[in-house]
Amino acid sequence: MRKSSHSAAVVTAALLAFAGTAHAGATLDAVKKKGFVQCGVSDGLPGFSYTDDKGNVSGLDADLCRAVAAAVFGDATKVKFTPLTAKERFTALQSGEIDILSRNTTWTSSRDTALGLNFTGVTYYDGQGFLVNKKLGVKSAKELDGASICIQAGTTTELNLADYFRANNMKFTPISYDKSDESAKAMEAGRCDGLTSDQSQLYAQRIKLAAPDDYIVLPEVISKEPLGPVVRHGDDEWFDIVKWTLYVQVAAEEYGLTSKNVAEAAKTSTNPDVKRLLGAEGEKGKDFGLANDWVVNVVRQVGNYGEMFNRNVGDGSPLKIKRGLNALWNQGGLQYAPPFR
């Protein structure tokens, strides 16, 4: 895999050299032409994108890509997944190898600007934490002075870790690996005292360990990690489609539309907001270059945001993560969709 991170970089250089200049809407046209959405996901993170023994990819990040496929083709299965390490992900997107990067990626200013990327929204509000062995007797991250910390290379967590120890005047030894699985295994073997990552990932990694109950997640959350899908600069139409695919799922939850009742609601609802959203009134789909009932397809096939959350990381999953910051805005969370009109 790590070979490919370098080849990805070389490929980027080559593609940037050979690629013709793109025009607006090029990605949508290209996606329609090839007949599927190429989606970059993680190399194995339960709850976000995880490939089971039958080759099915499940998770919140994977479902977002399915929702985009449902929006574009009316068929959520028309998506292909590319597993990427943290180091490979941006070059894969920049070079055009993938159409969307949906890989628990933190939104930062430099990724938005210098890397030439656009974050389309936040699928999961996360924060960085520490996972340690209970035997260490550590109760707080402040007690980690002098510890060795395992970490995934090329992530924002790598930077936050250094910042946190610097700010608290503590020393640490970073042990970095390309894959989060390698970091977790290294901690299990004792190569390092603790593992740091986004808290959602820590819970996901913990259930993969041989003895999950021997490990605890420390209470400190040392950073803001808004995770979301990413697209390339230079194609605003595609940016809009990916951005609004998530927004309409959030809006659907707000209006009580679910995968079960959305088809019915499209015919019977009298609420003008819902009618507009589902394409029963007006021709909003055309503005996106999509079918008028695209929102119905997204919600019917993939579900609203709440359904997607519960199925993958919430109560309906082994992770059982509380909604917390990811609840709707009117329920004390941060998930909020601009008006669809």
Add this chain to the structure above:
Amino acid sequence: MTTPLAGAAPARPPFWNDPAVRALVFQALALIAVIALGWYLVHNTQQNLAQRGIASGFGFLNNAAGFGIVQHLIDYSPADSYGRVFWIGLLNTLLVSVLGIVFATVLGFVVGIARLSRNWLVAKIAMVYVEIFRNIPLLLQIFFWYFAVLRTVPNPRNSLAFGDAFFLNIRGLYVPRPVFGDDFVWVLGALALAVVLAVLLGRWARQRQATTGQPFPVFLVSLAILVVLPGVTYFAAGQPLTWDIPKLAGFNFRGGWVVIPELAALLVALTLYTATFIAETVRAGILSVSHGQTEAAGALGLPNGLTLRLIVIPQAMRVIIPPLTSQYLNLAKNSTLAAAIGYPDLVATFAGTVLNQTGQAIETIAITMSVYLALSLGISMLMNWYNKRKALVER
């Protein structure tokens, strides 16, 4: 020369039939095509970078890196720049390459000679070693040493201790670090003097043997000078050397030097793998020296060791050096597999993490490739120079 009948020189063929002109034209066209393609690639790259709003240029080298690195030979903190990360990665690469080349050469020569040993057991052991380690992919060997061997050593609290100064655990091998006092310069001075004396002694002995035929025990006397002179100075200067002994404090051992398992695994794998090729090269070199030479040496009454050292090896070196250069180059380039086990070499830190944090793929990859090119050409030049010195001078 003119023939009276024709009255004029034979008509020159049209210029497009002139082979000299043609060759020139085709070469010019080829050159123009190459330049045009190069210009197109550079121009198109710049345009695409600008259009996608991806930052370019080398200004990022001055920005703060912000991440930690497990092994750095020079001082480093996350507040230092990406430029410093580059040097740290480069030094880590050079460290593993140089150590690997030294160990692989020593092991390779020993095994290569052992394969030709008249002792059946020694020859077979050498053969089995070569055949096993030469035929397993290097990446697998690195994984074997890192995951299968070095992951099984105990954790810090149950470290294996050797004389309360050396400790081995899963975090690495901790060894005492020498702390030099101010007066240690005298010892260094004495050592330098001893080296000069040893060299002069060697010259004198060679001259004496050439003129009188009397051998002189140069090795033993030189060794005595090298040990006694700095040793006496050390005690005379009041033992200006103390040791910083690693101690278990908190989570890890502190103090001393640590050999991290990533370095150890990479070094062991590179050494064992490359040494097999060097051993075969050495064996081939020795076999290339005609047997008559050995017999002649035997007829002169030279013992086996001297025959090998004075007759066989010097001639074998001429055959050995060129392929040896290739093996050194391979080792230096194979060290990039470090990224697989998280050893912070140039590729893992600079072409990996820095690339990812800055997104400037073209710049970082270009720098990294130039460094490996320069490194390889440097090794090549050094070995070519050595080869020229050792080559047969024909008169």
